[in-house]
Amino acid sequence: MSDFSLQLTDAAKKIENEFDSAVKCHSDSYLSLREAMLYSLKIGGKRIRPIMLLEFFKLCGGNDNAAINFAVALEMIHTYSLIHDDLPCMDDDDFRRGKPACHKAFGEANAVLAGDALLTEAFGFAAKTQGVKPENIVKAIGVLSKFSGVNGMIGGQIIDIAIEGKKVDADVLKEMYLLKTGALIKAAAKIGCILADREDLSVHAEKFAENIGLAFQIVDDILDVCGDEATLGKPVNSDAKNEKNTFAVLFGVEKCKTIVNELTNSAIDELKYFNADTTFLTELALYLAGRKF
């Protein structure tokens, strides 16, 4: 493995090591709830959001392990959103990362409640942060809520449901991407700066995050056209066939590749404002932009 891959794996492990202590259960009567929560937390993923939060915290001069609770909280929120997205009344997906979705493994009622509990406990775990000024904890909790809420991730999910089966223009699609997946990535970057008491830098962190978040999503659209079936886990070109709204369907693959490159370069350009080693974040941006095409 390359240095970057090793760093990425190590950083992910650091987050995953916290899951058990983030979800405590005081009675055997509802132990099954904890089981469902941990099942979904541990089902896999690159842990990009928490890794980015910790990295911006470090870049901004943050000390030691003080941001770890917020990093884990972010992954808990990401995980709850996937559990609820998979529900029969939402995307109705039976599988998540090749394993049974939470509602297939634990039943629908437990999946709704496991999602609710992950979201609820995320804020509690974040509030247990040590070694950060209380006013910055309050500010960061506000950001966590804002970017996961009505005007963030959930708003994006509502748009996604509303445009299903309808032809929309690039502006609507971009708004959906920026909210549905982009908002939590932006929250990661912004919270990292706030916890390190460098909110003044968060505008650059947010621009970085917004650009790589959007690039990441467009790469996903490109992969649907150019990827191979085995990697995708679904037939090639299924988006176009299903009349799904994607950048690739709207603009074609070549134009999309250009957009991804521009977004990635703009993202990396924002890192110059940080007076520290930004190699890891630069490689992360290139990695997210370059997934196999």
Next chain:
Amino acid sequence: MSDFSLQLTDAAKKIENEFDSAVKCHSDSYLSLREAMLYSLKIGGKRIRPIMLLEFFKLCGGNDNAAINFAVALEMIHTYSLIHDDLPCMDDDDFRRGKPACHKAFGEANAVLAGDALLTEAFGFAAKTQGVKPENIVKAIGVLSKFSGVNGMIGGQIIDIAIEGKKVDADVLKEMYLLKTGALIKAAAKIGCILADREDLSVHAEKFAENIGLAFQIVDDILDVCGDEATLGKPVNSDAKNEKNTFAVLFGVEKCKTIVNELTNSAIDELKYFNADTTFLTELALYLAGRKF
């Protein structure tokens, strides 16, 4: 109306006046989400939890309107829990307070997301609290999460689902009541003290809340046996017929009335530790214990 009834109505209005500003929506693209959230917030209710929070805050010497955001947040969390409880995969209730449940009015996917959004925004609204020490805001957010989470309301809901159709003893039933409805009532009392910087008094506030929360629940059980059908909105004695676990089914009505009186007296007894006018909370305890039997 009595003085107490007037006070109760005024206090409820104070909370309800904040709902519109607690749920802001920045784009027309997901305005329907706000609509579903406000529909459920405004569907009615006595607003007991937020009223109790504000009252304990005042008793502890809290100033002005500083606790209002937490009070509203508590009602947002209570409301989300009702939306999710009513879902087809949970209690499958088509009506809530005589009106179509959120998922009947807005569809299931929107109801899941409206619940998620109320929960998410509750923490954000709480974090916007002004005029309270930041460390107390952090502490109160921790309490809000703890009492609504795994070891609070959601744990209680899991027990409720698990014991459906099974005979259980009073201990299990009590654990369920204390968590499912009791936890948020306790949170209200505790948070009121914390925000007023009087955490030292919260043990008494919590005991008050725990006792009246349990009494309130047992009164509900009694009403199922002794109430009239029109008030209940369901046939009398339906709990026993449905083999539902209730205190009334386990102990009989007379014993339950004794328990309610003991719990209410114990609750009121805790108020002596507060060096202020506790008339309103005393009347509230008697009111909750005395609902028509």
